[in-house]
Amino acid sequence: MPPRRARPDGQLRKRILVVDDELSIRKVLQALLARDGHEVDLATNGADAISALSDHSYELVVTDLRMPGVDGIELLGYCAQHLPGLPVIVVTAHGTIDTAVEALKLGAYDYITKPFEQDDLRAIIAKALRTEEASRSALHEDPSGRFAIIGKTQSMKQVYSLIEKxxxxxxxxxxxxxxxxxxxxxxxxxxxxSSRASAPFIQVNCGAIPENLFESELFGYERGAFTGAVTSKPGRFELADGGTLFLDEVGELPIDLQVKLLRVLQNGSYERVGGVRSLTSDVRVVAATNRDLLREVKRGSFREDLYYRLNVIPIRLPPLRDRSEDIPLLVQHFLAKFNSRLEKRVQGVSPEGMAALMAHRWPGNIRELENLMERSVLLADGATLGTRDLPGLGTSDLTENEDSAIEELGLKDYVRVYTVRLERTRIQRALEQEGGNVTRASRRLGISRKSLQTKMKDYGLRDT
Ligand SMILES: Nc1ncnc2c1ncn2[C@@H]1O[C@H](COP(=O)(O)OP(=O)(O)OP(=O)(O)O)[C@@H](O)[C@H]1O
Ligand SMILES: [Mg+2]
Structure with a gap:
């Protein structure tokens, strides 16, 4: 995304998509929003809007409901599934309150009836933008996007608030x-x-450093300390001075090295190997482990004193299977990342693909999801990833393993997975009954030919 220019009042300009088939309404909305300093893109129907949404990132969508082709309701469905967190305001003609209520149920942020007072619309828009901003900061997106932590579940919110504290x-x-x-x-x-942000972040992979090199890696060495030490070299503690020392996989540390680590953490001072000078470093220590360290303590493979020295503030990260509601957000994040990196234009995941993603156990957690998305985006032919594009999750049918995983889903996700399966079966049958004739099958199903075609593509169904 190009850098945003600031508005005169110092607020960031927002990018807003206005969708309406009526030229006069588009013009009014564009003028109103532009006057407030926003950047406005226009689309004349739902299909145009979806293509704009897949090309750019917006902070708000303002859409009409009745439009030819893909209408506002379908657009809402698209946004709810692919762009959760993006507020959609629905503009509806007077007397169609029922549809407006339906729109709210489908996830619209709010609605306004035509003809509207400009100030009313302004107020709704301002509120929606504030909400969007709040949900964005709930994601704790680093402005550079480098270390975005994605997730909106309660367990992740607790993690964010701990990080902040x-x-x-x-x-x-x-x-x-x-x-x-x-x-x-x-x-x-x-x-x-932290206030150390401009100082170094130094990482030590405790599982990867050979035991005999550990001390010199961590504390450095003086020239001549051992054969091959032709110059002196600072250790990671010294390098991290003023910053953060990240002891990754701390559970892998052999027990005699644990003693040495504990000593520095307690005294704050250490010596280089072969040196006599006592050094001190101002470092903040962050450690990580995928083991149950308390169990290791009980088994005698991790020192109890070191455990308590490290575990002053514990932060526990939930496994992905326990926060599957975050999967659509993560998928969206990784699609954007790999689309831009691999120069692809994958817009989303089919409902069935999403159901399979949500039912998977994810033993490799987010890294596994990230790798899968990278592979799938790279190999994708179409705009949407279906189950066939998501290898390893079972092909068109969910595997037995995933069946048992489905049994453990919360009610909402459970219903969603089964709805998707039912829908696919029903469509498949209608197509068979009509000998593959899409127009007749769509009539039988009571949906438009176009939306049947979209669904068929999502579900990987053919019309023959
Ligand atoms: N909440 C998240 N939002 C977005 N990306 C994430 C999130 N959590 C992890 N990732 C991504 O998943 C990958 C694995 O994350 P990370 O390396 O931090 O995991 P880890 O817990 O250190 O794993 P390991 O124990 O295997 O070292 C990284 O590419 C990271 O960017
Ligand atoms: Mg790691």
Whole structure:
């Protein structure tokens, strides 16, 4: 995205998509919003709008309901599924309150009836933009986008509030969670949100450093300390001075090295290998582990004193399967990321594909989802990823494993998965009954030919 210019009052300009088939309404809305300093794009129907939404990122959509082709209701459905968090305001003709109420049920942010007072519309828009901003900051999107942590579930909100509370304190933090749940991301966020942000963030992978090199890696060495030490070299503690030292996979640390680490954490001072000078570094220590460290303590493989020294503030990251409501958001995030990186234009995931994603167990958590999305975007032929484009989640039917996973979903997601399956079966049958004739099948189903075609594409169904 190009950098945004600020409005005269210092607020950021917002990018708003106005969708209406009536030229006069488009003109009025455009003039009104432009006067308030926003950037306005126009679309004349739902299909145009969807293509604009897949090309650019908007903070708000203002749409008419009745339009030829893809109408406002369908556009709402698209936004709810693919762009959750994007507020949609519906403009509706006087006397169609029922449709407006239906729109609200489908996730519209608010509605306004034509003819409207400009100030009323302004107020609704201002409120919607504030909500959008709040939901964006709930995602804790780093302005550079580098360390965006995505997720809106309660468990993630707790994580954000902990990050905010402790980022600036010198206290040691222990981040735990299964592999791929975002521990490193959180460690970096702690650093970035602290007053140490401009000082170095130094990472030590405790599982990857050979035991005999550990001390010299962490504390450095003096020239001649051992064969091969032709110059002296600072260790990671020294390099991290003023910043953050991230001890990743701290549970992998052999027990005798744990003693050495504990000593520095307690005394704050250390010596380079082969050196006599006592050094001190001002470092904030953040550690991470995917093991249950308390169990390791009980088993005697992790020192109890070191555990308590590290675990002053615990941050636990939930596994992805426990927050599957976040999957649509994460999918949207990764689609945008890989579309731009791989120069592709994948717009979304079919309802059945999304159901399969939500039912999957994700043993590799977000890393697994990220890798899958990268592969799928790269290999995608169409604009939408169907189950066939999502390898490893079962092809067109969900696997037995996922069936049992579905049983554990919350009611809303459970119903969603089954609705999607029912819909697919019903469409398939209608097509069979009509010998593959799409027009007749759509009549039988009571939906438009066009929306049947969209659904068929989503479900990977052919008309022959
Ligand atoms: N909440 C999130 N939002 C967006 N991306 C995420 C999120 N959590 C993790 N990721 C991405 O998933 C990948 C794995 O995250 P990360 O490396 O932080 O996990 P980890 O817990 O350190 O895993 P491991 O235990 O295997 O080292 C990274 O590419 C990261 O950017
Ligand atoms: Mg990690």
């Amino acid at each position: 402790v980022a600036d304190s010198p206290t040691t933090v222990l981040i735990s969670g299964e592999s791929g749940t975002g521990k490193e991301l959180v460690a970096r966020a702690l650093h970035d949100h």
